[in-house]
Amino acid sequence: MRNTDITIVGAGSAGLTLALLLAPLNLNIVVLEQGKAPDISPVNYQRVSALNLASKRLLSHLGAWPAIAKTAAAYQDMQVWDSDSFAKxxxxAETEQVEALGWICDNEQIRQALYQQLKQHNNVSCQFNCVINSLVQSDREVLINFNQQQLLLSRLVVGADGINSLVRKAAQLPQMHSHYNQHALVATIKTELPHQATARQVFLPGGPLALLPLADPHLCSIVWSVPSADVPAKLALAENEFNQALSAASQSVLGVLSLQSPVRNFELQMRYASQWLEQRIVLVADAAHSVHPLAGQGMNLGLMDVAALAQLIEQQLQAGKDITELRMLRQYERWRKAEAVNLIAAMEAFNRTFSNKNPLLKLIRAIGMNTVDKAPWLKKQIMAAALGNSGDLPELAKP
Ligand SMILES: Cc1cc2nc3c(=O)[nH]c(=O)nc-3n(C[C@H](O)[C@H](O)[C@H](O)COP(=O)(O)OP(=O)(O)OC[C@H]3O[C@@H](n4cnc5c(N)ncnc54)[C@H](O)[C@@H]3O)c2cc1C
Structure with a gap:
């Protein structure tokens, strides 16, 4: 039997960031991950995320940013338009007076950079290829049985184990979910015209198509949200047919588009745990909430969760208090739920408005979008939120 202060289940971006934030606090930390250790193979952009300034500040503080930046692409411009109207x-970045509007980063490179930093801390141990057999909580500790016979007794367990969180299920924390009835098709594509460091998104009747610029001026990662019913037909297309359909959907904004990787697909669901903690168990990031990728905010939101939790734990220690105190954990839950709910509501409204075919609604959204485009103050507010320069940010992510 092994004892630990904090066990983090899940070594995704959220779990590893949390471990690194807590590492200097002289706590005994164990990370349990079902998959293998972050890969040191060359970048392949299979999964990418648009990180904002708040995430960059946090990852820079942790010393992970220079390694992430090596393969990330900064974008200076963003263009969003409606395929069905004149709305755009x-x-x-220059107008917003920021160095970039965001960075398209490879998810595995983010994990790798965090893991390299984490290896420098002897008080953190990472257990990969780990199968959790049971997780039982009591008032005083949480007992985890993993890889059949290994026992771990923790004062606090953090569920950073993604959308199908075992921790959430084991703690019986209730979750709401709604289907967007969309899947995201994700792939790397070559563009005929250079992307010019511009992130583009077109709203189509079936869902948005994002063209996210990569470091090579002719490579983009796509996130094409399509009605779930259309997925089998889309995936059955021959490569040249898929390329034609994709180029047409993009309205040829970057000329002819051609696949450079297999197409992966992800079911899109809004999930939100209405309770994030129970006795000595607490949820963070996708284990607590997942949102539509149309604004590229899911990982940013999760990174702010873990920064908030680590900040409150550090304050507890400085005040000589218990790191599992319910009052502090509730403060975390209130703080981060408010931020998550705001984002979920905005994404729901956006997605519903743009996938609605009602002509009157189409006209209203077109007028609304163009009005915002011509209102510098309003645009600044929207951008400040997307950049992570406003809102109730954790200290390490503040501008
Ligand atoms: C198509 C798409 C595009 C997106 N684009 C963006 C974007 O541009 N910007 C952005 O900010 N966000 C984006 N997101 C969201 C982002 O990918 C997620 O929010 C983020 O990856 C969640 O990180 P996480 O660490 O919470 O979860 P995950 O990355 O899912 O990590 C969870 C980890 O827990 C492990 N695990 C799971 N179960 C167990 C278990 N039982 N035992 C041990 N380990 C376990 C998993 O193996 C995994 O390593 C996108 C999402 C999708 C689907």
Whole structure:
């Protein structure tokens, strides 16, 4: 039997960031991950995330940013438009007086950079290829049985184990979910015209198509949200047919588009745990909430969760208090639920408005989008939120 202060289940971006944030606090930390250790193979952009300034500040503080930045692509411009009307909106880094509007980063490179930093801390141990057999909580500790016979007794367990969180299920924390009835098709594509460090998103009747610029001026990662019923037909297309359909969907904004990788698909669901903690168990990031990727905010939100939790734990220690105190954990839950609910509501409204075919609604959204585009103050507010320069940010993520 092994004892530990904090066990983090899940070594995704959230779990590893939390471990690194807590590492200097002289706590005994164990990370349990079902998959293998982060890969040191060259970048392949299979999964990418648009990180904002708040996430960059946090990852820079942790010393992980320089390694992430090596394969990340900064984008200076963003263009969003509606395929069905005259509606469009554009953002520019210079106008916003920021170094970039965001960075398209490879998810595995983020994990790798965090893991390399984590290896320097002897008080953190990471257990990969780990199968959790049971997780039982009591008032005083949580007992985890993993890899059949290994026992771990923890004062606090953090569920950072993604959308199908075992920790959430074991603690019987209730979750709401709604289907967007969409799947995201994700792939790397080559563009005929250079992307010019611009992130583009077109709202189509079936869902948005994002063209996210990578480091090579002719490579983008796509996130194409399509009605779930259309997925089998889309995946059955021959490569040249898929390329034609994709180029047409993008309205040829970057000329002819051609696949450079297999197409992966992800079911899109809004999930939200209405309770994030129970006795000595607490949820963070996708284990607590997942949102539509249309605004590229899911990982940013999760990173802010773990920064908030680590900040409150550090304050507890400085005050000589218990790191499992319910009052502190509730403070975390209130703080981060408010931020998650705001984002979920905005994404729901956006997705519903743009996938609605009602002509009157189409006209209203077109007028609304163009009005915002011409209102500098309003645009600044929207951008400040997307950049992570506003809202109730944890200290390490503040501008
Ligand atoms: C198509 C798509 C595009 C997206 N684009 C963006 C974007 O541009 N910007 C953005 O900010 N966000 C984006 N997101 C969201 C982002 O990918 C997620 O929010 C983020 O990866 C969640 O990180 P996480 O660490 O919470 O979960 P995960 O990355 O899912 O990590 C969870 C970890 O827990 C492990 N695990 C699971 N169960 C167990 C278990 N029982 N025992 C041990 N380990 C376990 C898993 O193996 C995994 O390593 C996108 C999402 C999708 C689907």
């Amino acid at each position: 909106i554009a953002f520019n």
